[in-house]
Amino acid sequence: MSVAAAGGGDSALKRARLARNMTLEEAADALNAITGLAADASLLSAFESGRRRTGKRNRAGLCRLYRERPEVLFAHQDGAATSALETTGTAVVVKVLTRWTDLIEAMVDVVAEARDQLVVTGSRSREKAYLAAIETAVAQYPDLVHTRVLYGPPRHRALADHLVRLLELRDPSARRNGVKTLHIGMVEPTEALERFFVASETAAVAPLPSFHGADGFDCGVLLSREAAVGLVHHGREACASARLVETIEAVRMLPVRHNQRGEGEA
Structure with a gap:
């Protein structure tokens, strides 16, 4: 419970x-004009109530928008920080994916059902069906906003x-x-890690480290x-705070690490 909620005030x-x-x-519109992100009314409501902590970029944007210091605006979050798991228990976990095949199927399903936003993070992907599903979604739904966040160069060709x-x-410039x-x-x-x-x-899928090897991600x-x-x-x-890699030439200049791994990396 947030400080604001506990105290009964805004x-x-x-x-x-x-x-x-x-x-x-x-x-939300004014904030997005400052940050270039995509906050909406429901997210701002969660920020205000303390159900969600505000990220670094949105914090800076809100301080600029309201002309106020962060220790004032976000005291209710920092004084009683909560996560989705803390506030909802395990309700946010729809299913535990214990097999690699289940993990990949669920990841493909998330991609296939995306219409507004599709965010993918990680530098280890190489599962053909998963990557093909992302390409299909990008091709079929031109209004779908796709964000890919790499953490270091790709591990695989x-x-x-x-x-x-x-x-x-x-x-990307269009x-x-x-x-x-x-x-x-x-x-x-x-x-960052x-x-x-x-x-x-x-919906979302978060792969988890394999129980069978140091480099694999085969459940989630x-x-x-x-x-x-x-x-x-x-x-x-x-x-938004990462180094852009948005030309074919820039991608081809990235060193591919060719790391060996187990099944199911994201």
Whole structure:
């Protein structure tokens, strides 16, 4: 439970918005104009109530929007930080995926059902069906915003080739209905630990380390819409601060690490 909820009052973040006579939708639009991200009314409501912690980029944007210090706006979050698992228990976990085949099937399903947002993170992908599903979604749904966050160079040639195919399918510099629909960024290894998930606006899958080897990821969890929405914003924030890799030439210059691994890496 957040501090604001426990005290029965509004958070400073909500009061700052109300003081400016802004609706949640108006505040989200103004925030996105500053950050270049894709916050919506439901996410801002979660920020204000303390159900979700605000990421670094959105924090800076909200401070700029409301002209207030972070220790004031986000005291309700920092004083009683909660995660989706803490606030909902295991309700966000739809299914535990104990087999590699189940993991890949669930990841492909998340991709196939994405219509608004598709965020994929990690530098180890090489499963053909999974990569092909991403390419199919990008080709079939031109309004789908696809974000790919790499953590260091690709570990396998299959992923590097996949990135080239994405860039052949879409031009990242193009704007469809005013929106950039392809984002590819690489977080340098020294800045953050690698993380793996695929998330749409309705569901997400997070692969977990294998019990059978140090490098494999052959099981995972299928997560609900609430968790998926948070992961979409997580990935978009990570990409926004990453080094862009959005030309075929830039992808081909990346060193492919050819790491050996077990089945099912994201």
